Structure formats: structure tokens, C-alpha cells
Amino acid sequence: MILTRTRPFALLLLVVGALTAGGCATVQPWQRGRLADRRMMFDPDDAEVAYMTHWQEAREASSGGYGVQSGGCGCK
């Protein structure tokens, strides 16, 4: 209570600052060049992913479990 009586401006500034700080990170649609870079992708190389998946299927005698297309039961 003492704080709210003596420093209302500071408190308000803190609250408003905290509420609006999230807005500082707004990325406009035309500023997404770096986010769209291939290096920002989890799997930038499709051929390598296909090769590694195939290799893993052969090693583990099972397939799938990636994404949503199959459940990892080995039946594809």
C-alpha cells in the first residue's frame, strides 16, 4: 500500500512497461527474410533426410514415427 501511495507513476510505468514489452518483438511480414532462410529449418536438406530415414529403417527394422504420416508400427 505504501508503495502504491508514494510511487504510483513508477508502479504504473512498470505495469504498462511489462504489458507492452511483448509488442517490442513484433516481426512484420516483410522482416521475415532471415526466418525464411534455409539454415533456420530443422531439416534443410530433403535428400539427406530421405537418406537418413532409409538408413534408420534398415538398421532398426521399423519405419515411420516422423511427423504425422505413420505411427512407427513398421507397417507404413
Added chain:
Amino acid sequence: MSGMGINRLALSLLAAVLVVLVPVWTAAAASTHTPDVVLQQADGTPVPLAAYQGKVLLVDFWASWCVPCKTSFPALDAIFREYQRRGLEVLAVNLDEERRQADVFLSAHPHQMPVLFDPKGAAPLAFGVKGMPTSFLIDKTGTIRFTHMGYSGNVDVRYRQEIVQLLSEK
């Protein structure tokens, strides 16, 4: 003392209201009238959009990293070549933050339509661009009449219909 406290409280409330409302006002500023923005030519020469008043104008915002722009860019260039003689002006406004990437894209995509640059992104902000690519069809009075966000080959027909409509208006 308490009077001063109330004054302070009123001031801080005013500040809070301003902080919250100013972004809302700026967002609402995206009106249907063409914003008065200045773009740049490749050599840095300023090109005010106001110079195109009285003409049917297609402004397309694009960037080299934007995947649909790879198809929309040549498609809009074809539209430019088709309707240029009937008075259509097309401005392909590049929004790449790094000019080098735009130059690589442009050398890989031969074009005839004028390409302008706005690396700071003031123009798309004024236009209220929500996605890439976005194009605006502006009539002879300077009013934004049609907006296209994103691109698929299906909208080509609509572009042509809208352009013909705007060109036929006085």
C-alpha cells in the same frame, strides 16, 4: 500533498492510455487512400507514389526469400507487358533487407516492369501489408480498390478483370 498525488496519478494514467492507444491509431491509419510514400530506384533516386496520381497502378510488395513471390513476380510482369500500352503502371517493390539478395533474384528473373526498393519497410507499413506477397490495385483517383495477399495462379483471371475494370473508369 494528496492533490499532487492525484495529479501524478492522472498524468500516469494519461501516459498509460497513450502508450496503449498509439499503436492502435497507427494501425488504423492504413486507409483505402494510397499512402503518400516515397520509394527508391536501384540507384537510390526517390520515387514518390504521388507521381502516379491519375493512373491505374498495381503496387506489388515482394521479397527474394518469399516462396510464392517466385511465381507471382513473372506473372505480374506478364500482366504489365499485356496492359502497359493501355495505361497500366506496375511497381514491384522489393522489401529485402539485404540488397544483394534482391539483385540475385532479379538477375535470375528477367523482367520489364519497374522494380523499386524499400529496405526500411516504410511503404508496406503505411499500406498495412499483412503477408507476402501483397499487391494493391489503385484506381485513377488514388483509391486502393483491390488487394491480393499471397499468390496462386488462379487469381490471374481476377487480376485481369479488375485491371480492365479500373482502366475503363474515367
